[in-house]
Amino acid sequence: MERIPILKMGEFLLVTIQIDMHDRLAMTLQDDLTAQIVKHRAHGVLIDISALEIVDSFIGRMLASIASMARLLDADTVVVGMQPAVAITLVELGLPMKGIRTALDVEKGMLALRGAITEAGKDGDASGIR
Amino acid sequence: MRVVSAESLEIRVSDDIVLVRQAVRKRSVALGFGLVDQTKIVTASSELARNTLDHGGGGRALLELVDNNTRAGLRITFEDQGPGIPDLDLALTDGYTTGNGMGLGLSGAKRLSHEFEIWSKPGEGTRVSILRWK
Numbered sequence: 621m622e623r624i625p626i627l628k629m630g631e632f633l634l635v636t637i638q639i640d641m642h643d644r645l646a647m648t649l650q651d652d653l654t655a656q657i658v659k660h661r662a663h664g665v666l667i668d669i670s671a672l673e674i675v676d677s678f679i680g681r682m683l684a685s686i687a688s689m690a691r692l693l694d695a696d697t698v699v700v701g702m703q704p705a706v707a708i709t710l711v712e713l714g715l716p717m718k719g720i721r722t723a724l725d726v727e728k729g730m731l732a733l734r735g736a737i738t739e740a741g742k743d744g745d746a747s748g749i750r
Numbered sequence: 751m752r753v754v755s756a757e758s759l760e761i762r763v764s765d766d767i768v769l770v771r772q773a774v775r776k777r778s779v780a781l782g783f784g785l786v787d788q789t790k791i792v793t794a795s796s797e798l799a800r801n802t803l804d805h806g807g808g809g810r811a812l813l814e815l816v817d818n819n820t821r822a823g824l825r826i827t828f829e830d831q832g833p834g835i836p837d838l839d840l841a842l843t844d845g846y847t848t849g850n851g852m853g854l855g856l857s858g859a860k861r862l863s864h865e866f867e868i869w870s871k872p873g874e875g876t877r878v879s880i881l882r883w884k
Contacts, residue, residue: 640772642768643764644764675793676793709789712862
């Protein structure tokens with residue numbers, strides 16, 4: 621079965637969405653990612669959508685629910701690399717992705733996650749994985 | 751308005767939504783749409799194709815290259831023989847949803863298009879047309 625790979629990068633998980641996602645693949649990603657968060661005790665998830673040419677309300681909703689699920693599992697999510705045309709379209713569509721933290725690229729996303737983890741005082745916990 | 755060329759696509763399973771997106775992308779690139787315009791029409795088509803599948807039980811998308819003598823455009827019509835929409839005004843309201851979505855499909859697609867037409871009759875089906883000019 622087709623799957624989106626989830627990479628472990630230090631204390632974070634990195635998901636790079638590179639293909640035009642169909643609905644079933646999106647559901648599989650939710651299952652896989654939540655399992656990996658628990659398995660690796662990850663405190664942060666980076667979702668790189670720089671290769672996504674569109675984000676419709678289905679994919680937007682999926683990103684929002686991944687962020688909510690991760691939050692319940694004690695992990696923060698940052699969506700990185702959104703294309704400018706996608707941002708323009710999302711706002712006009714009426715989906716401003718409230719509650720989803722974004723960053724311009726993976727590097728800035730990692731900085732944001734580090735900041736979030738330090739703020740929440742999880743640093744000592746995460747250092748064992750680093 | 752003259753129809754220059756047309757192509758019909760079936761929407762039966764969720765993978766067909768991806769095929770509709772790809773076909774709309776291809777046509778809008780061929781028409782010379784800029785990246786933002788391409789993204790808007792592809793996103794609007796994706797929303798409507800999903801409506802056709804989820805609410806209409808499947809149907810088809812008709813992609814047409816149109817011309818009104820001064821400019822060219824891309825029109826996509828989504829048709830199903832599903833249960834229809836009893837209250838169109840309500841269905842076009844932001845946030846109104848019958849399913850588990852956020853109710854942005856119709857109103858969002860309308861905002862992303864230059865022209866928008868909808869026809870629906872309970873028990874007969876729904877037809878939604880969007881058009882974006884170059």
